[in-house]
Amino acid sequence: xxxxxxxxxxxxxxxxxxxxxxxxxxxITVAVFLMVMALARGIDLTLQSSGEPLNLIVLREGATxxxxxxxxxxxxxxxxxxxxxxxxxxxxxxxxxAITLLYRPRKGQSQGANVTIRGTGPQSTALRSGxxxxxxxxxQPGLAEAIVSQRIADRFQALDVGxxxxxxxxxxxxxxxxxAGGKAFESEIWVDINALKNATNRPTYSSVLLRVSDAAxxxxxxxxxxxxxxxxxxxxxxxxxxxxxxxxxxxxxxGLGVFIAAIMxxxxxxxxxxxxxxxxANRTKEIGTLRVLGFGRLSILLSFVLExxxxxxxxxxxxxxxxxxxxxxxxxxxxxxxxxxIAFNFRVTWDLMVAALLFGAxxxxxxxxxxxxxxxxxxxxxxxxxx
Amino acid sequence: xxxxxxxxxxxTKLYTRDGFDVLALDNVDLDIPAGDFVALMxxxxxxxxxxLNLLAGIDRPTSGDVSVMGTPLGTLSESQLASWRNRHVGxxxxxxxxxxxxxxxxxxxxxxxxxxLGKSDRKRSVETALDLVGLADRMDHRxxxxxxxQEQRVAIARAIVVxxxxxxxxxxxxxxxARSGEEVMSILTTLNEKLTKTIVMVTHDPHAAGFAxxxxxxxxxxxxxxxxxx
Numbered sequence: 367x368x369x370x371x372x373x374x375x376x377x378x379x380x381x382x383x384x385x386x387x388x389x390x391x392x393x394i395t396v397a398v399f400l401m402v403m404a405l406a407r408g409i410d411l412t413l414q415s416s417g418e419p420l421n422l423i424v425l426r427e428g429a430t431x432x433x434x435x436x437x438x439x440x441x442x443x444x445x446x447x448x449x450x451x452x453x454x455x456x457x458x459x460x461x462x463x464a465i466t467l468l469y470r471p472r473k474g475q476s477q478g479a480n481v482t483i484r485g486t487g488p489q490s491t492a493l494r495s496g497x498x499x500x501x502x503x504x505x506q507p508g509l510a511e512a513i514v515s516q517r518i519a520d521r522f523q524a525l526d527v528g529x530x531x532x533x534x535x536x537x538x539x540x541x542x543x544x545x546a547g548g549k550a551f552e553s554e555i556w557v558d559i560n561a562l563k564n565a566t567n568r569p570t571y572s573s574v575l576l577r578v579s580d581a582a583x584x585x586x587x588x589x590x591x592x593x594x595x596x597x598x599x600x601x602x603x604x605x606x607x608x609x610x611x612x613x614x615x616x617x618x619x620x621g622l623g624v625f626i627a628a629i630m631x632x633x634x635x636x637x638x639x640x641x642x643x644x645x646x647a648n649r650t651k652e653i654g655t656l657r658v659l660g661f662g663r664l665s666i667l668l669s670f671v672l673e674x675x676x677x678x679x680x681x682x683x684x685x686x687x688x689x690x691x692x693x694x695x696x697x698x699x700x701x702x703x704x705x706x707x708i709a710f711n712f713r714v715t716w717d718l719m720v721a722a723l724l725f726g727a728x729x730x731x732x733x734x735x736x737x738x739x740x741x742x743x744x745x746x747x748x749x750x751x752x753x
Numbered sequence: 754x755x756x757x758x759x760x761x762x763x764x765t766k767l768y769t770r771d772g773f774d775v776l777a778l779d780n781v782d783l784d785i786p787a788g789d790f791v792a793l794m795x796x797x798x799x800x801x802x803x804x805l806n807l808l809a810g811i812d813r814p815t816s817g818d819v820s821v822m823g824t825p826l827g828t829l830s831e832s833q834l835a836s837w838r839n840r841h842v843g844x845x846x847x848x849x850x851x852x853x854x855x856x857x858x859x860x861x862x863x864x865x866x867x868x869x870l871g872k873s874d875r876k877r878s879v880e881t882a883l884d885l886v887g888l889a890d891r892m893d894h895r896x897x898x899x900x901x902x903q904e905q906r907v908a909i910a911r912a913i914v915v916x917x918x919x920x921x922x923x924x925x926x927x928x929x930x931a932r933s934g935e936e937v938m939s940i941l942t943t944l945n946e947k948l949t950k951t952i953v954m955v956t957h958d959p960h961a962a963g964f965a966x967x968x969x970x971x972x973x974x975x976x977x978x979x980x981x982x983x
């Protein structure tokens with residue numbers, strides 16, 4: 367039987383100062399880990415919620431992003447009248463859209479980032495749920511007017527109602543601010559598709575967004591588009607399209623986060639190891655006594671491992687508390703697929719907190735192993751001689 | 754002849770310290786009958802504590818055999834020895850060796866955690882042991898809240914709580930004032946006389962040794978004299 371847990375907890379409490387110092391170093395590591403993971407989770411959740419389950423996004427075959435895709439009017443007319451495409455008031459629920467980028471400095475910084483400008487058609491809002499104008503009004507079709515998302519207005523300089531920006535030689539006026547329920551296109555500026563085509567002298571579209579009539583039609587319509595050799599287009603369910611974008615961006619951030627956290631964890635692990643070596647040195651005689659009473663080597667080893675893990679879990683809890691205020695804080699980063707800003711919220715979710723707790727416990731385990739093995743291997747007679 | 758609790762035959766113990774061989778015990782033979790109360794005496798370095806440690810199974814002889822309650826300790830592995838020690842040996846240290854973060858009750862309960870006793874049985878045993886040493890009213894005190902004599906009495910309660918076959922005491926009065934030492938020796942005498950516990954005690958103190966039934970003298974690892982009580 368192992369030593370009672372109260373033995374370890376009280377020993378941890380007796381050494382308040384060292385316990386707190388070690389726990390804090392583990393806590394900071396866990397906080398960094400959790401913050402980076404919350405960043406990646408925010409991107410994932412934003413992109414995962416962005417796709418509509420019955421929407422297909424159509425791009426030129428081989429194009430990996432709307433920015434490098436190209437669809438002419440004839441192809442748009444072909445795909446929007448395919449069987450399986452949903453209609454509303456007799457009109458196909460389909461929107462041909464075009465993308466361009468606007469470089470803009472961020473608020474409070476001289477450096478900036480690319481913001482996606484989307485040229486949208488009459489059906490674009492009907493194809494996306496959760497869209498609403500928060501302030502101002504919608505743009506007038508055909509005019510050089512724009513609406514921006516609240517997040518973009520918050521994060522970039524001079525992108526609010528009344529501000530103006532240029533696309534090539536055309537000056538657009540921002541007339542409204544929209545909200546999109548936290549979805550990916552909340553990182554965009556929307557203008558009328560024809561106004562954008564005029565400004566960029568571009569006759570074609572970047573993508574076509576289609577609503578299909580039911581789930582089965584997702585694959586049949588996609589197959590029809592793929593099979594038509596004249597089109598040279600590829601249709602992807604919008605949900606999958608955004609998930610894949612999320613994987614590319616958040617995967618890189620997660621990798622970076624794990625790398626940084628791993629380096630910090632080694633440092634924190636050694637701090638834990640130092641603490642536990644000191645604990646073992648201070649309690650050598652106690653260890654000898656416990657062995658005389660009949661506690662075996664394994665009980666001693668487990669006891670010190672448990673003590674270290676207890677300190678680490680306290681540290682992980684500190685880390686979680688440090689990271690929690692970031693939950694739902696708005697931020698943005700570069701979307702590695704669209705090469706433009708994606709705005710999202712940090713999301714400190716339950717599963718991430720559990721992962722952070724396990725990560726912290728892992729650091730404690732790493733730090734405890736060598737000192738605990740040392741404690742369990744003392745010769746009883748030698749241990750009893752220690753003061 | 755009474756049953757033997759301890760049987761030591763031809764035991765030699767050689768240490769190496771700082772590159773030098775030290776002969777702690779030299780071919781020692783000793784029988785400890787059940788119910789005996791033996792005081793091991795002798796100058797520092799004479800091998801008293803080494804002999805006690807061999808009987809407790811916390812050290813092993815270089816040669817020779819040590820049997821306790823008929824079990825040859827040399828045949829037991831480390832983990833078997835730990836378990837055997839828990840069931841058969843109560844050990845009392847000179848400096849009490851209580852666990853400072855645990856209360857008197859919890860210290861006494863420690864050896865019982867290695868048995869199959871349930872919580873209520875453990876509680877009964879701990880209370881009985883603490884009552885026997887006169888500390889039933891100090892159960893919730895931590896060691897630093899107790900006097901030296903009280904600490905040693907808690908340590909005695911811890912040593913007897915599993916009802917061991919033999920109690921081994923290493924200088925039990927060495928860190929105590931005369932009055933506390935007297936109390937401790939009185940408890941040990943009661944354990945020997947009323948509860949027929951076999952006791953082997955290492956001591957420098959002739960007064961403490963006077964409580965024992967037999968006094969054995971060691972010099973340079975050799976048993977040189979055995980003195981019985983009146």
